Every structure is written in structure tokens, then in C-alpha cells.
Amino acid sequence: MLQARKKFWGKKPGFDSGDILHFGVNAGFSLVLGAMVLFWELTPLAIVLVLLSKWRVFAVQPRFWIPNIKANLVDIIVGVSSVGLMHQSQESSAAYLWIVLYAVWLLFVKPRSSAFWISVQSVWAQTIGLVVLFGSTDLVQHAVVVTVLAWVVTWAAARHYFSNYDEPHYRALSMLWGFVSIQIVWYALHWLQYYAVGGLLIATSALYITILSLVLGSMYHAYKNDSLTKNLIIENTALGTVSAIALLISSGWRPTL
Secondary structure, three states: OOOOOOOOOOOOOOOOHHHHHHHHHHHHHHHHHHHHHHOOOOHHHHHHHHHHOOHHHHOOOHHHHHHHHHHHHHHHHHHHHHHHHHHHOOOOOHHHHHHHHHHHHHHHHOOOOOHHHHHHHHHHHHHHHHHHHHHOOOHHHOHHHHHHHHHHHHHHHHHHHHOOOOOOOHHHHHHHHHHHHHHHHHHHOOOOOEEEEOOEEEEHHHHHHHHHHHHHHHHHHHHHOOOOOHHHHHHHHHHHHHHHHHHHHHOOOOOOO
16 A cells, blocks of 8 residues: 655645655656656656656565565556556647646645545556556557556556455455456457547557446445445446446447557
């Protein structure tokens, strides 16, 4: 789970020196990544910089490395995927939107630790991670690689989500969600369909997985809060089904690739 930090705005109105430094460093980091991708064409180096920014993961004894990697995996996925989205949409002005959104992630989304914001973090990481994987037209030619990476993305997102609850089986549930997701991914690789939005190719399969995760996640949240009812299950199932059908109809019947 991402580590909670102090509230950006502090307890009193206005900025203090720590707020200004926090804002400047994170906003500047997002801008530097954007410049490396859009102006200097150094996308691989930008990805390396994202990974190097997590140096504190290894600033402990080696036995803590793997737990730290797991705890920071959602943040790493968002960082690497944001760079990938900047690269994939660099022919469009939408690339600048991803710079802004990554800054929003660093400043306002990542520091939050409530149940709602952890859910947002999980969905954010899973969705853009899958969009980047399917948006790489070279990578999707290697089904096994995409499937493995998709499992890592969905497993990490689920683990992050379940870790917010008193769930003794969160490891098994996270792995189960990862395997359910890669079943969808494996079949989707044989019938790829995309929406072209802002110079970016958004795979319908990534959206299907997002819809399914929202439906199941909302029902799980209700279950853990003793508010799961038959009507809620029907409503969530119906909403998810209608959304999936709308995607299916609007995306056409022929594979894009």
C-alpha cells in the first residue's frame, strides 16, 4: 500500500515552505519527464528516471526489498505508464494532458490513504497500465509477454485495493483477480479493437477489465461494510452489463489489428 504523507494544504490556509517544496519537486518531475519524451525523444531514459526515483525502496536491508517493491508497485506502474502514454500520444496535444495528470497523481492522488482514494489509485494504475500495454502495437505481437505484464499490473492493483481492508485472504484474491484478467487479455489478443482518442489507441479489452473490476470492487466494498444487498448486486451487475454491451456495440465487430 502507498505510504500516506502529510496533507498537501496543511492545517492552516495557505502554503508553508514544505508545501511549496513538495509542489515544486513533484510538478517539476512531471515536467522533466514530459520534456524528455516530447522534446528530447528520450523515452527509455524517462522510464529509467521513474525507476530511479524509487531509490528508497532499496535503501534498507536486502530482506526488505521485495516487500518494498510490492508496496510501491502501483506507484511505479502509474509512473512508467504515464511516460508510455506521453510517448504514444506525442503526435497530439493530448500528450500534455498526461503530464498534468501525472502531476495530479503525485500531488493529490498518491498521498491519500482513505478507502475511496486507495480505490482510485488501484483503478488508475490498472487502467492506464493496460492501456499502455495494448497501445504498443509492437508489444501486442508477443502474446506471452503482454499476458505476463498484464498479470503483474492487475495483481498489483488488486493487492493494493485489498490491502486497505481487513482481508486475511488478500494475497489469494489478488492472484485470482490477476488470473481472471489475463484470461480476458489472452482472448482479447486474438481480437484487438481500439478507440482512437487524442492520438492514443485505447483497447476495448482494457475498458472491459476496468468495468468488471469496478463492479466487483464496489460489491466487495459493500460486503466488507455489511451493506451488500440483493438489490445492490442486481444494480451493479446490470450497470456493468449495459456498459459492456455499449462498448461491444460501439467498437464494431472487426478486429483493428
